[in-house]
Amino acid sequence: MSRPDTVIVLAAGQGTRMKTGWAKVMAPLCGRPLIAWVLDQALALEPRRVLVVVGYRADEVRKAVEKHPAGGATIECVLQDEQRGTGHAVQCCLPQLADARGPVVLLYGDMPLLATDSLKALCETQVGTANGMALLTARPRDPRGFGRIVRGAGGAVQRIVEEKDADAATRAIDEVNLGVYCFDAALLRDALPKLQPNNAQRELYVTDVVASFVAAGRAARAVEVADEREAIGINTLKHLAEARTALQERILDEHLARGVYIEDPSTTFIDHGVKIGAATTIEPCTVIRAGAVIGERCHVGPFAHIGPDTTLDDGAEIGNFVETKRSRIGAKTKAKHLAYIGDGRIGARCNIGAGTIFANYDGKTKSITTVHDGAFVGSGSVLVAPCEIGAGAYTGAGAVVTRNSRVEPGAVWVGVPARPLARRDANPAEVRKDSHKA
Ligand code: UD1
Ligand code: CA
Numbered sequence: 336m337s338r339p340d341t342v343i344v345l346a347a348g349q350g351t352r353m354k355t356g357w358a359k360v361m362a363p364l365c366g367r368p369l370i371a372w373v374l375d376q377a378l379a380l381e382p383r384r385v386l387v388v389v390g391y392r393a394d395e396v397r398k399a400v401e402k403h404p405a406g407g408a409t410i411e412c413v414l415q416d417e418q419r420g421t422g423h424a425v426q427c428c429l430p431q432l433a434d435a436r437g438p439v440v441l442l443y444g445d446m447p448l449l450a451t452d453s454l455k456a457l458c459e460t461q462v463g464t465a466n467g468m469a470l471l472t473a474r475p476r477d478p479r480g481f482g483r484i485v486r487g488a489g490g491a492v493q494r495i496v497e498e499k500d501a502d503a504a505t506r507a508i509d510e511v512n513l514g515v516y517c518f519d520a521a522l523l524r525d526a527l528p529k530l531q532p533n534n535a536q537r538e539l540y541v542t543d544v545v546a547s548f549v550a551a552g553r554a555a556r557a558v559e560v561a562d563e564r565e566a567i568g569i570n571t572l573k574h575l576a577e578a579r580t581a582l583q584e585r586i587l588d589e590h591l592a593r594g595v596y597i598e599d600p601s602t603t604f605i606d607h608g609v610k611i612g613a614a615t616t617i618e619p620c621t622v623i624r625a626g627a628v629i630g631e632r633c634h635v636g637p638f639a640h641i642g643p644d645t646t647l648d649d650g651a652e653i654g655n656f657v658e659t660k661r662s663r664i665g666a667k668t669k670a671k672h673l674a675y676i677g678d679g680r681i682g683a684r685c686n687i688g689a690g691t692i693f694a695n696y697d698g699k700t701k702s703i704t705t706v707h708d709g710a711f712v713g714s715g716s717v718l719v720a721p722c723e724i725g726a727g728a729y730t731g732a733g734a735v736v737t738r739n740s741r742v743e744p745g746a747v748w749v750g751v752p753a754r755p756l757a758r759r760d761a762n763p764a765e766v767r768k769d770s771h772k773a
Contacts, residue, residue: 336455337462339517340384340437342377345424346370346400346444347390347415352570358392360444361399362575365582366606366625369569370396372447372582374403374410379451380440380458382408386431387444388424390415420538421514422530429527435520438462441541443514445569447578453560454515460558461517467553468522470545471515473566474559480570481511482542484557492555495542499535510557512542513566522548582607603636612649630666648683662693665708677701678720682708688732690715697738707744716753731756 350359360370370387377385385405389396389412397412415427425441432439438461440454453471460469470492472484482495483505495512496505526547530539545555560566567578586607587600594613597603604622611617612631621636623629630649635641639653642660647653651664654671662679670676670687677695680703681687691712693704702720706712710724713732721738724730728742731749742748747756 339382339440342382342440344387349391384409421541422539441516464554466519468518469556471513472557475563475566483508484510494546681706688714694719
């Protein structure tokens, strides 16, 4: 594979068409910001470095960029003070580009669906142009307001015309610019300073570089993407929803391929990076958030909310209207109905009865509730954190275990506030039997 020297990612724009005031590249997309998806695309090409052009709400974007694992590349942010167009944004990288030792790829921060194979094909094609450039195009049913690819009589790409600057005949062209390019570095450095804001938006368009390459006698070769969905770019909230649906499908397909039975993919939400073991069943209307790790042969849903940083060990079962958050749930432990498990450390083979609440928040701090192996938490129990339920211990229905309580292993606590049941040799198994008689 031919690796680019530098990948530039444009992420300085506000995204006015979103109407949210967010930095567009910080828009949430399956559990992480839009920019993270694009950085992964850039890094998949194994470049020497990635330059991210930041501007609007730059500090926030910079933080997200710094948090991103860079692999073997270096990632550097470049500030574009004032957003004067995509051409101006790339001009801001000219000082860094002075030492470029190979091709330069340009990506826009709002195109999260591009496939690595398409980007690799782009780089291969650029190598074949003998110091020219290559660009990705598509022929989607809806041109999405994208720039149109104008080809000459022989079929060679001549230039790109933005929809706002296009006449009716140009608008009728069905081939559009995806905003992904691979350039010879020296020619890009020559072309950038010559850009002029002679267009409807009075901006510097990087798309005008194409005509410069052609004028210099170099080829600009188009590579058409295989899947129309790769053309989903995010300019509006409607586009964001569209992209989320498409990325969600990719995530679910990967889990299905690894043996996770997702009964109804259309009502299942699973964030990026969630790990799920084989032979686990996910029933409909379930939401699984980033940072969750689910073992093998687990059962989740229907209507379950596996919140951030939940771990389910093998064979655990989380059922209807149960929410978990920052919790570990041991092997074969069950919480089947109507419970909130926050900051819980639950051992193996426990039963968390219907309606149990882990009261983890006292208005100021969040504390941990520990439930040891084999404990039986009765229906409607409230466990006020921090507290601990010993191995094989039992709480009666409706028990309120107050903060700093420690239920001894094998003990039975009942009532409000919960107290040990005044019964010698209270054996949870017997109590359980008795309770059935009632
Ligand atoms: C751009 C292309 C268009 C293409 C489309 C595909 C130009 C002039 N037009 O239009 O041909 O079909 O993308 O996605 O390039 N940005 C900056 N600084 C700026 C302006 C923009 O960093 O001064 C960033 C934005 O944050 C965004 C990206 O560049 O990530 C593209 O800008 P956007 O305004 O969305 O361009 P489009 O109108 O979509
Ligand atoms: Ca765009």
